[in-house]
Amino acid sequence: MTDKPTADKKNKKNKKRSAEIIGVFAKHNFYTNGFTPLELRTTLEDLGPTYVKIGQIMSSRTDMLPKEYCRELEKLRSKVSPLEASIVREVIEQEAGKKIDEIYSDFKDEPLGSASIGQAHYGVLLDGTRVVTKVQRPGIAEMMREDFALLKKLAGLVSIGDEEEGEGGGVNLTDIIIELEKVTEEELDFRVEADNTRIFRELCIEDETVVSCPQIIDELTTERILTMTFVDGYSLSHTERIDRDGYDRLEIGKAILNNYLHQVLDVGIFHGDPHQGNIMLCKGVPYWIDFGMMGRIGETGVSLMQDLLFSIIQQDVEVMTNAALALGTVTGKINKSRLMEDLESFSTKYMSAKNLNEIDIGTMLTELLDLLADHNIAVSGEYTMMIRSLVTVEGVLEMLCPEIDIFGFLKDKMMERAKESLDLKEKLTSSVESIAQTALRTARLPGLASDVLRNMVKGRFKVSFELIGYEEPLRIIIELVKNILIAAFACVLFAGACSLSKTTIGPMVDSVPLVCLIGFISSVALAIYSIRNLVKISEKL
Secondary structure: OOOHHHHHHHHHHHHHHHHHHHHHHHHOOHHHHOOOHHHHHHHHHHHOHHHHHHHHHHOOOOOOOOHHHHHHHOOOOOOOOOOOHHHHHHHHHHHHOOOHHHOEEEEOOOOOEEOOOEEEEEEEEOOOOEEEEEEEOOOHHHHHHHHHHHHHHHHHHOOEEOOOOOOOOEEOHHHHHHHHHHHHHHHOOHHHHHHHHHHHHHHHOOOOOOOEOOOEOHHHOOOOEEEEEOOOOEEOOOHHHHHHOOOOHHHHHHHHHHHHHHHHHHHOEEEOOOOHHHEEEEOOEEEEOOOOOEEEOHHHHHHHHHHHHHHHHHOOHHHHHHHHHHHEEEOOOOOHHHHHHHHHHHHHHHHOOOOHHHOOHHHHHHHHHHHHHHOOEEEOHHHHHHHHHHHHHHHHHHHHOOOOOHHHHHHHHHHHHHHHHHOOOOOOOOOHHHHHHHHHHHHOHHHHHHHHHHHHHOOOOOOOOOOOOOHHHHHHHHHHHHHHHHHHHHHHHHHHHHHHOOOOOOOEEOOEEHHHHHHHHHHHHHHHHHHHHHHHHHHHO
16 A cells, blocks of 8 residues: 555656656747757756756657658757766666675776767776676656656647648657657666677677677666676777778778678667667777667568668569568558559659669668658658668768768668578579579569469469470479369368367267367378478479
């Protein structure tokens, strides 16, 4: 049972905070005609660090907010006063259960950086390991949770309108707040970032002499503190220092791009915020840092993205349309003919370029997102994050080594995946375009097979051959089809026997209907027979 004085105190606190929030909203005249992009940014700044963090997250969610709002929110920067050294030490000692002197031989009170949720400090462990410990601000988790609870109550009073869309072009702020709450809740638990770092290191780092990332110090990582090995380097933004140190910027860029494409197209897990401050250069080796935001699209998402990119290259509007629909959620009525026309124009615009190497992939995919949004297709958050991160990486590389051929790297990576998945390493002698077409047709085979079986069941299956001098291959094909049909019949027979086993149809054998036993035995026999024949046929091929 809740203690009444405590509950009353909490209610008073909530009312006070609600009044503060409403006061800030009123200051920015939200009740007149909603927030403009500028008003939204300045309002979040006035509300304090919690809301600045929310704004930073929102800036990357073009699937949730109109693009003009996201552009404005990108201007938000963490301008938070650093914590006092005594508070930092107290949090570390509470979480570690030890005194600072029992953990570090050297600990710097001056923070390496300070943000809305926490700040980072340099230290040296007793065993000599140089580390960075990130410390969460005391009370920030409780404050943010309370603020989200209040925001959800107040969300119905606020509207965010897109001036270009006019009436009916608003955004459901409650849905946005719920989504942001989920993301923020993960960032409030440093163990999530620690797990992200471990996973990234295990799956995305192939050769530490080329690309690397920090290691987590498990015994000094909890919900409120995160400790990892120190990266003794500097941001990629220091291009003059990179040149002065004698490192090849193009080679560094290639290493970063190769690893990023490995993350997206091989692993399906990628760094969610790969700006230049989150890629450090240490002795010529780029290090990914800060894994608070990790994107995940999985193997299915990887295949969908590859299908989409292949279809753009091939200007295959049918596949492009299907891939685009699979990437998102339909939010309204869709005119598929108009969608296909717009996608065709989109692919023609980019693929008719004289030099494909100069294509800005980030701009291309961002334009695609806008096109889909115009057709009432909301692309899922994970894909939006992937496109957003790709745009960020592209910007980093443009600054670091503008001569790098990003489109060429992406094309080569997709060809590599196509060769591996289709086992065509010795047969790929044709052009990139023919390889892409083969991959796309192969990807559609399951759907075509489904159509064939459906027509067979309905009695509408018809095959016509006009072959001269191919009697033996034709005989093999007929045998192949016959045995596939036998195998399919065996599966149906087995499924039917399973269904009948739940009945009491006589006669019975040990509580099992005799007809079921006959079905089981027959289906197994037919399956063995068909599989054996298929093996023989494959040997002939």
